[in-house]
Amino acid sequence: MPNARPSRLTRRGVLAAGSAVGLGIALAACGKSDDKGGPGKAAEKSGPWSFKDDRGTNVQLKTTPRNIVAFIGTAAALYDYGVEVKGVFGPTKGKDDKPDVQAGDLDINKVEIIGNVYGEFKIEQYAALSPELLITNMWAKDDPWYVPPQSKDKIMKLAPSVLLWAAGTTMQKALQRHAELAESLGGDVKGKQAAAAKARFEKAAARLRAAAKAKPDIKVLIGSASQDLFYVSVPKMSADTLYFQELGVKFVEPKPNAQGFFEELSWENVGKYGADIIIMDNRSSVLQPAALTSKPTWAELPAVKAEQVFPRVTEPIYSYDKCAPILEDLAKAIETAKKVARP
The missing domain is CATH 3.40.50.1980 (Nitrogenase molybdenum iron protein domain)
Incomplete structure (x- = not known):
């Protein structure tokens, strides 16, 4: 848009x-971290992976996904726990190529930008990443945030998805759910840096x-x-x-x-x-x-x-x-x- x-x-x-x-x-x-060191990389996890998202959908995969594409704000939250994504969509960089406020501490030069404005989602570029998981927010039930409605069905068929509430819940619950997702993906949610932040x-x-x-x-x-x-x-x-x-x-x-x-x-x-x-x-x-x-x-x-x-x-x-x-x-x-x- x-x-x-x-x-x-x-x-x-x-x-x-x-x-x-x-x-x-x-x-x-803009809520940037005071810690310039950045989080450690997520631990490698093997074996089956599952996560029940806020739709009530239990997403199950044979292995922990690594080729992850996420809404920029969600990707930034995962990054703070050491979980890295391959691609992002949503407001990522401005006209000056500097990171948008929603990018947090994420290095936007190290991710594929699938879409940078509302209504933009480059499906071929997304498919080329061989996505194993798509992650975004919900402001309305079963409505994936920043996934264009006109191409939603096509996009959602390319990979399993996890949706987390950004409305209809409290900040405490949203924080808990993002931490649970990060932990399932190998993120560090109990280490010294995470404990200090909490x-x-x-x-x-x-x-x-x-x-x-x-x-x-x-x-x-x-x-x-x-x-x-x-x-x-x-x-x-x-x-x-x-x-x-x-x-x-x-x-x-x-x-x-x-x-x-x-x-x-x-x-x-x-x-x-x-x-x-x-x-x-x-x-x-x-x-x-x-x-x-x-x-x-x-x-x-x-x-x-x-x-x-x-x-x-x-x-x-x-x-x-x-x-x-x-x-x-x-x-x-x-x-x-x-x-x-x-x-």
């Missing part, structure tokens, strides 16, 4: 184009809970911008913000459309909801706050005036290493926020 997007899109199209649905936060470094995540969760408890009147709005519309997301519809709610964070609760994920506001009505903090979709496919200066109604928002607008990782990389900074940054935002919205 091209970055230029119409005023109104389907739920799937808005998700792919970069609306306000998968909801995390990163105020710095401990950091748990500490960050405690900090976020404490910040939310200390400032219960601070309200956070989850936003995403297009040229014509501003999207306000429903926090419970995404794994990460549902978890943040469980930790006590107070979010703006919009009145979503029939699909239930977000409310579409015209720029004239962007001030409909009072918010002390606005967290804005950090994906490369949507308008960033710097591009909104020409919108007078945006400039008048209390959170904008107070400089309490922060980027967010809209599609988190579900490893503890990448999710810990998301919680830390949200905690810091709440700790330092001033109450600016009217009650």
Whole structure:
């Protein structure tokens, strides 16, 4: 799907184009790891392999798959446990050839890029890799994320697939499921580096809970911008913000459309909801706050005036290493926020 997007899109199209649905936060470094050493390579495993995915499908192979093709964010999560893939699809690199925020610490020069934008999936290139396993997320039941609907049947017949929830679950569960998949593929989920990352995540969760408890009147709005519309997301519809709610964070609760994920506001009505903090979709496919200066109604928002607008990782990389900074940054935002919205 091209970055230029119409005023109104389907739920799937808005998700792919970069609306306000998968909801995390990163105020710095886009959730990159502080550890420059990188993970060790996955251990070689022999014998039969099986994994029950979030569709309830029990995928069984004669040997542990090595020729893996995955959605870029999922590939980045597996990489943090030492599991490498042969190919990726989804937003991998920008026009400057630099890694997209969803690539994490993955070296994008060492993988085949099967597709870099929504709707692009080079089937012949994919088949040439002799794929043993395709891995991606689900935002809707049985709907493989970033696999084009028009060629889905053909693609899914070429190799077994594993799908993991990015919605309808919490961040904790998503992290657990990605770790379980990585472990099944030979990844190191219990070693020193993995243990340190998990401990950091748990500490960050405690900090976020404490910040939310200390400032219960601070309200956070989850936003995403297009040229014509501003999207306000429903926090419970995404794994990460549902978890943040469980930790006590107070979010703006919009009145979503029939699909239930977000409310579409015209720029004239962007001030409909009072918010002390606005967290804005950090994906490369949507308008960033710097591009909104020409919108007078945006400039008048209390959170904008107070400089309490922060980027967010809209599609988190579900490893503890990448999710810990998301919680830390949200905690810091709440700790330092001033109450600016009217009650």
